[in-house]
Amino acid sequence: MPVADLQTIRAAFPALSRIEAGHPAAYFDGPGGTQVPTAVTDAMVDYLHHRNANTHWAYATSAETDRALEGARAALSDFLGCDPDEVVFGANMTTLTYHLSRALGRGLQAGDEVIVTRLDHQANVAPWRDLARDLELVVREVPFRPEDGRLDVDAYHRLLSDRTRVVALGAASNALGTVTDLAPLVAAAREVGAFTFVDAVHAAQHQLPDAHALGCDALACSPYKFYGPHLGTLYLRRDALAALDPHRLPCAGDAGGERLETGTLSHEAMVGAAAAVDFLAGLAGAEGPRRARLETAFVELEERADGLLDALWGGLEALDGVTLYGPRPGTLRTSTLGFTVAGVPAEEVTRRLSDEQGVFTSHGDFYATTVIDDLGVGPDGLVRAGISIYTSPEEVERLVSGVAALAG
Ligand SMILES: Cc1ncc(COP(=O)(O)O)c(C=O)c1O
Structure with a gap:
């Protein structure tokens, strides 16, 4: 097709x-x-007009909401290249990144090192710098080459050491369009035992993420950059999600991505994000996975x-x-x-x-x-x-x- x-x-x-x-x-x-295409707004209106409810109750619209949100997790897992229980939703990528960084901070101590880059959006820099300030972590910064907008990969490898606990990398620059080949950088970070966080917000509009293939611990993107509504979503590797000690209400849901989600989410935006994924998939026909x-x-x-x-x-x-x-x-x-x-x-x-x-x-x-x-x-x-x-x-x-x- x-x-x-x-x-x-x-x-x-x-x-x-x-x-x-x-x-x-x-x-x-x-x-x-x-x-935003009509298919996305139609799905959001349909949800709000006919199935709007809060979750986990024993009446029809609540059950339909549960199913719609499960469907959203499944759609975004197809988009991100992971399993549905590894998908976290939130207001936007920045908020999710702050929240994740705070949770990771509970396992870090003064002197631990974090790597950020000068090619990244501040949403993948400021949360890590703030954490570093509070915990007295050391921030190492990877430069880029102004002449061609490429990350200085040699500098990255020089900065990486067994003191590195977190590596925050961008898949693509929202200012210059630079795409960085992250697979070798992620592999090197994992070898020293660092947590690898990937900002795929700009990249995901152009390249389908493949979180499992990339091998990172976390990867964030925002459906409003790929024809969906304003929303953020995060892949968090199953074992990393389970090991995390996030700031959360003890009475809140704890299964899969719910571990990192706080309060009632934008159900309509989650439904819209799923519709955006279906819209993009539908451009290649209706048959097949x-x-x-x-x-x-x-x-x-x-x-x-x-x-x-x-x-x-x-x-x-x-x-x-x-x-x-x-x-x-x-x-x-x-x-x-x-x-x-x-x-x-x-x-x-x-x-x-x-x-x-x-x-x-x-x-x-x-x-x-x-x-x-x-x-x-x-x-x-x-x-x-x-x-x-x-x-x-x-x-x-x-x-x-x-x-x-x-x-x-
Ligand atoms: C590369 C990149 N990272 C992060 C963000 C922040 O995303 P959000 O608005 O979902 O917090 C943006 C937004 O423009 C971006 O382009």
Whole structure:
């Protein structure tokens, strides 16, 4: 079964019918959060209208809620590449990471070492730094190379030692699109007995996570970055989850991911996240296991995105005064691109693209503050354009000509 074509995909997103500045709105803000297909909002409305209840009671809608949430755990386990009892839900990745870091902290002591990177979003840095401050842990920081946006893997291996207790790595940079080949880094960390935490929030929009194959202890991502509602989800390896001593109510559920979940969750968002997984799998047809369909869909959709990235990079590179950052197309990267326009602050670039072309791009540091510091682009930061599954060649051309009008 071939993967759905662009027109079919676009028809699923009501947001694409918005008119902005006389143009159909073009959403290049996917790295900050993608648009949502009707299938996802329908599932959320259906839940709220017909099955809305709290869990674990002996009446129909409560039982249906239990089943819907079980279904959400199963869908997200197919997405993450793990088992349903290894899936934790929470408000967002940042909150889940703080919570997990605090739980891990109960097993750490002064002088233990934590590795973070300068290529990561602060959500995978600040929780570990805060923990280090409270427990007097030592933080080791892996640099990246500003010239190509790649993590300094040699430095990582030099920093890793038998004192390292936690390694916090990003699967892909939300500012530059850099994808890091994490498997060897995770394997090396496990050899010294460190807990391995992977931030896959940006990566998961472009590459299907495979938590078990990667071998990490924990991997976080957020369904609102892959066409779902605002929500966070975490893979936690079964034995790591069981060994954890999280801050929790003693009377709360303790099975699987529930160990790390606090209070009533957003049931409708969990249902919506499952619908997003089904939507993505459904792009590769209705037959066969969901995980296999997800794999097929992701491979094909990323190939299409790579083609659009080539066009976008090439178009922008040809413009005087435009500087592109991060790895070149055709290398290990996502289709997210950071750039500056000489003499025009990043915020102004994005405002004018919106006002004049109906093109939505983002500006600033995207909470990847150390990336912006080390690139030396100044406090305005970058303009960021992300290609998503609904991006069309016409939108890429419009973005390039909009930037050309600004740069010229
Ligand atoms: C790479 C990366 N990590 C973490 C986060 C934070 O995710 P959340 O908003 O779910 O806390 C983001 C959000 O933009 C991100 O891009």
